[in-house]
Amino acid sequence: MMTRQRTLNLLCGSYAFLAYGFIFLPVAVLILFSFQATLFPVPPFTGPSLRWYEAVLGDRRLTAALTNSLVLAAISSAIATFLGFLAAYGLARFKPRGGDLMRGLLTAPLSVSYLIIGTGLLISFNSWGIPKSLLAAGIGHVVINLPLCFAIIYSQMSDHQVNVERAARDLGAAEWQVLLLVTAPMLWPALFAAFFLSVTFSWDEFVIAFLLTRFDTTLPVEIWNLLRSGLNPRTNAVGSLVFGVSVILVLLLELLVLGRRRS
Numbered sequence: 001m002m003t004r005q006r007t008l009n010l011l012c013g014s015y016a017f018l019a020y021g022f023i024f025l026p027v028a029v030l031i032l033f034s035f036q037a038t039l040f041p042v043p044p045f046t047g048p049s050l051r052w053y054e055a056v057l058g059d060r061r062l063t064a065a066l067t068n069s070l071v072l073a074a075i076s077s078a079i080a081t082f083l084g085f086l087a088a089y090g091l092a093r094f095k096p097r098g099g100d101l102m103r104g105l106l107t108a109p110l111s112v113s114y115l116i117i118g119t120g121l122l123i124s125f126n127s128w129g130i131p132k133s134l135l136a137a138g139i140g141h142v143v144i145n146l147p148l149c150f151a152i153i154y155s156q157m158s159d160h161q162v163n164v165e166r167a168a169r170d171l172g173a174a175e176w177q178v179l180l181l182v183t184a185p186m187l188w189p190a191l192f193a194a195f196f197l198s199v200t201f202s203w204d205e206f207v208i209a210f211l212l213t214r215f216d217t218t219l220p221v222e223i224w225n226l227l228r229s230g231l232n233p234r235t236n237a238v239g240s241l242v243f244g245v246s247v248i249l250v251l252l253l254e255l256l257v258l259g260r261r262r263s
Contacts, residue, residue: 027243034236052237062238065222068134069203072218076141077198081191083142084149089183092157093165103154107147117144118211125212132214140208145201149194156190196253203249204242 037049056062087106091099109117121140122132130136161183168182169175184191206220213221219242226235 030236031240031243033233034240036233036236039233052233053241056234056237056241059234062219062222062234065217065219066241068216069219072134072138072141072209073199073202076138076202077145077195079138080142080145080198081149081153081195084146084194085153085184085187085191087146087150088154088157089179092154093162106150109144110147110151114144114205114207118208121208122211132212134213134216134218136212137209137218140212141198141202141205144205144208145198148201149198152194152197153187153190156187161186193253196249200246200249203245 034052035048035050037046037051090096091102096102118140121136121143125132125136164186165178165182168178173182204220205218206224209218210221210224217225219238223235223238223242226238
């Protein structure tokens with residue numbers, strides 16, 4: 001019995017090692033060769049060197065795209081979180097007629113390809129006279145992140161919170177005070193989770209940004225432009241920066257949620 005259990009554990013461990021290796025090996029290679037000292041990011045490794053990170057940070061176009069990505073991710077995620085919170089509050093507390101249909105429509109974009117959403121937005125913006133810009137891309141990111149924010153926040157709205165909100169109203173609180181000072185603090189882990197996940201998705205989103213921007217672009221679009229010219233060691237450095245920011249956001253979210261659970 002013990003031998004069978006050890007064999008099973010060994011097989012499970014081997015499978016997990018291979019699965020994680022398959023997922024993270026390309027990322028490890030990307031990060032490794034971002035420190036390559038020579039012009040071509042191919043073996044053998046000739047680093048470590050910060051040459052290509054210096055080249056990226058010294059490139060005005062890449063730094064502008066980096067700034068655009070950060071600003072776009074922060075603003076669009078904040079708007080998506082705010083709208084998702086209002087939608088979740090309205091459907092959870094007031095239970096309007098057709099609420100199930102409304103929830104289905106709000107979460108429907110989660111099952112639609114970004115290419116379809118981006119193409120639909122592009123056609124709509126062209127018909128409305130809205131030019132390609134970071135604003136158009138920001139609207140697109142709100143569209144794709146709003147369903148995620150709504151689903152996360154709505155799932156955390158429980159019945160016991162209704163009693164606290166009712167008590168606040170009985171004590172004279174206005175509806176906006178209940179929403180801002182009572183409901184939002186009770187839901188802050190869900191709000192943070194929705195915001196940071198939206199930032200992560202918006203930060204490295206390519207398809208919608210590619211379709212809806214022209215001159216001012218985001219970092220993933222600039223990476224695409226670099227890749228079109230062939231092997232470029234700067235792409236490894238840029239890709240490593242993108243991955244690093246994503247990891248930091250996820251770790252920050254985990255720390256916030258873990259701290260909340262401990263408290």
